[in-house]
Amino acid sequence: MTLSLFIIYKAVLVILVFLISLVIAMYSTYAERKVAAFMQDRIGPNRAGPFGLLQPVADGVKMFMKEEIIPQVSNKFLFILGPSVAMFTSCITGAVIPWGTSLHIAGHDFALQVTDINIGILYVMAVTSIGVYGIMIGGWASNNKYSLLGALRASSQMISYEVAMGLAIIALVMTTGTLSLKGIAAAQTGWHWNIVYQPLGFLIFIICAFAETNRTPFDLPESDSELIGGYHTEYSSMKLGFYLFAEYINMFISSAIMSTLYFGGYNMPFIGRLGLSPNTMAILGVVFLFAKIFFFIFFFMWVRWTIPRFRFDQLMNLGWKILIPLSIFNMAITGFIILVLHK
Amino acid sequence: MDSNGPIDYLPIAITVLVAGGFVVTTMFVSNILGPKRKGKIKLDTFECGIESQGNARIPFSIKYFLAAILFVLFDVEVIFLYPWAVDFRKLGMDGFWEMISYMGVILIGFFYILKKGALKWDTD
Numbered sequence: 001m002t003l004s005l006f007i008i009y010k011a012v013l014v015i016l017v018f019l020i021s022l023v024i025a026m027y028s029t030y031a032e033r034k035v036a037a038f039m040q041d042r043i044g045p046n047r048a049g050p051f052g053l054l055q056p057v058a059d060g061v062k063m064f065m066k067e068e069i070i071p072q073v074s075n076k077f078l079f080i081l082g083p084s085v086a087m088f089t090s091c092i093t094g095a096v097i098p099w100g101t102s103l104h105i106a107g108h109d110f111a112l113q114v115t116d117i118n119i120g121i122l123y124v125m126a127v128t129s130i131g132v133y134g135i136m137i138g139g140w141a142s143n144n145k146y147s148l149l150g151a152l153r154a155s156s157q158m159i160s161y162e163v164a165m166g167l168a169i170i171a172l173v174m175t176t177g178t179l180s181l182k183g184i185a186a187a188q189t190g191w192h193w194n195i196v197y198q199p200l201g202f203l204i205f206i207i208c209a210f211a212e213t214n215r216t217p218f219d220l221p222e223s224d225s226e227l228i229g230g231y232h233t234e235y236s237s238m239k240l241g242f243y244l245f246a247e248y249i250n251m252f253i254s255s256a257i258m259s260t261l262y263f264g265g266y267n268m269p270f271i272g273r274l275g276l277s278p279n280t281m282a283i284l285g286v287v288f289l290f291a292k293i294f295f296f297i298f299f300f301m302w303v304r305w306t307i308p309r310f311r312f313d314q315l316m317n318l319g320w321k322i323l324i325p326l327s328i329f330n331m332a333i334t335g336f337i338i339l340v341l342h343k
Numbered sequence: 344m345d346s347n348g349p350i351d352y353l354p355i356a357i358t359v360l361v362a363g364g365f366v367v368t369t370m371f372v373s374n375i376l377g378p379k380r381k382g383k384i385k386l387d388t389f390e391c392g393i394e395s396q397g398n399a400r401i402p403f404s405i406k407y408f409l410a411a412i413l414f415v416l417f418d419v420e421v422i423f424l425y426p427w428a429v430d431f432r433k434l435g436m437d438g439f440w441e442m443i444s445y446m447g448v449i450l451i452g453f454f455y456i457l458k459k460g461a462l463k464w465d466t467d
Contacts, residue, residue, distance in 0.1 A: 094358075118347050123355075146389075163418055173428040228391070338431070
């Protein structure tokens, strides 16, 4: 493949992934309201367009047309930087996720992954860690006590659960032997999904994913009954939109990562037996991956409308005193079993 | 494990450009589109409708700082484990016991900070 073709193909793929994550994040806001309505026996948005399908568009336009208010006492540069960092980091995480195997068109192989770097998981961890800064900077720069409290809570919560998440991933890396997401997905053909080998690791990972995305039951940073809006109390217009939007993109990306790490990614047990051409299989794989992702997004919403919020000390105790020892235990057990079986 | 060249990081640069461009453009456009009617009260920080008292550049609980410092310690430890986890099968039982003893030392420190009450949130 020539360099120019390579660049064009990657650019197209990048833009495609970017647009898809934006659209999914937009419609997650709609889905969230519809799911909430369904669970609470209400109707939900139904005014804009058929079944309220244009609601996200209307919300987006509203966000654009609202006045931007930057408080007098705030630090203006950081105030703008905060939501930008939050949005930016959530947009670039998708670059290492394998959305499918590869399409073979006109003698070239087009991998359905923006890039396969051999430290894929570390890239995801690194970028999500930068995401903490978006919230911390925004909350501090607002110069509002509620925002400050929200930002403090958010940052200590996210960093606490990051340790347990890292340890859960280490146990996974021990079973797969690679850090590349493509390698991990490719190894899970048939029924060899990692959830079978790492049930405890997955449990730890999904709890941490909820905490990292600030979703209920870990939504203390923006617990509206005590902190008004938490770190985004002072934000308006598209800056507020960025914070809310980044949360939904993060939800999408973490669903994609959970599906890839533990649920076989684009693999499906029966797919090899159908005798389809490689290109059809690749496209079907993308469909399966998205089905898994949508299930996890629904699961995020399901939990949100089922479980009440933790108290802050309960949250920190769960993270430090239960999840970290549990993940270290999981790691030791995994290592021991693998070594005994491979002797 | 297959090796990577700089070319594998080029798509990440493209992603950064696309995402950064989107963020900057959106910020700029929404700044132009919205109305601009500023007022002194409007630009005040929000404090439940009452007049705001001072500002938020105030001391906060040391517990948050402790949690952050402990995070740095434990995250560095987690990073040390990654190279071992990748080459885990090659290193075999010897590597495993070495890592277990390393984790044991870490755990002693962990229980020490727990006993010291560094992560106690419900006092004071």
